[in-house]
Amino acid sequence: MAKKPSTTNSAEATITVVLPADFSISAHGHTLDANTLSGMSAKAVAYLVANGYKQSLTDAAAFTKEQKEGKSAAEVEALASSKRESRHTAILGGDVGAVVGSRATPIEKFMRDVAHERIRAIATAKGVKMPKGDVLKAAVEKIMARDNADIKAEAEARMSAAKAAAADAGDLLG
Numbered sequence: 001m002a003k004k005p006s007t008t009n010s011a012e013a014t015i016t017v018v019l020p021a022d023f024s025i026s027a028h029g030h031t032l033d034a035n036t037l038s039g040m041s042a043k044a045v046a047y048l049v050a051n052g053y054k055q056s057l058t059d060a061a062a063f064t065k066e067q068k069e070g071k072s073a074a075e076v077e078a079l080a081s082s083k084r085e086s087r088h089t090a091i092l093g094g095d096v097g098a099v100v101g102s103r104a105t106p107i108e109k110f111m112r113d114v115a116h117e118r119i120r121a122i123a124t125a126k127g128v129k130m131p132k133g134d135v136l137k138a139a140v141e142k143i144m145a146r147d148n149a150d151i152k153a154e155a156e157a158r159m160s161a162a163k164a165a166a167a168d169a170g171d172l173l174g
Contacts, residue, residue, distance in 0.1 A: 014042045056096065060087035064133030110155035110162075115140045118147070 024033040037045060061080035068076050090096045104112070119139050123130045131139055144151060 012042070017045075053091070056091065057084045057087055060084050066133050066135060106159060107152070107155055110159050111144065111151050112140065114151045114154050114158070115143045118143055118151075 019034045019037065021034055023037075024031060026032075032048075037048075060083045063076065063079070071079070087096065116136075119136070120130050130136070
């Protein structure tokens with residue numbers, strides 16, 4: 001027997017949520033903005049909020065192998081529970097998504113990219129996997145300290161090339 005289609009109670013209580021008018025998020029080639037959200041059903045917006053909340057708590061408790069190493073399953077779960085609680089508190093306090101401290105400047109981002117590429121080349125040459133997590137962070141810091149001037153020069157050249165390419169592109173992207 002076919003299931004009866006579900007119906008939506010139009011008298012269902014709703015609330016109003018305020019977003020910045022310029023809110024926009026893109027993922028996998030799709031964009032969702034404040035204007036689109038304002039025209040969506042309450043169920044669709046509730047789905048997005050619920051999914052985002054669940055994913056945020058899941059992400060808060062994601063650990064690398066190095067972070068789990070030497071810990072029992074109970075210790076890892078206790079740490080995960082603590083991380084989820086911290087994330088929940090941050091969400092309720094409005095602290096998630098807010099930048100704490102300073103963001104990297106464009107040159108710092110380019111320098112980090114160069115450092116990552118050099119680490120990848122070293123790992124390939126040694127026949128080992130690209131490091132992850134804390135090991136990668138430590139390797140980036142070491143190579144940035146050791147080869148700072150060279151990395152900065154390469155990053156500046158790449159940044160200049162990127163600016164030139166953007167200028168050549170004109171209004172290609174809008």
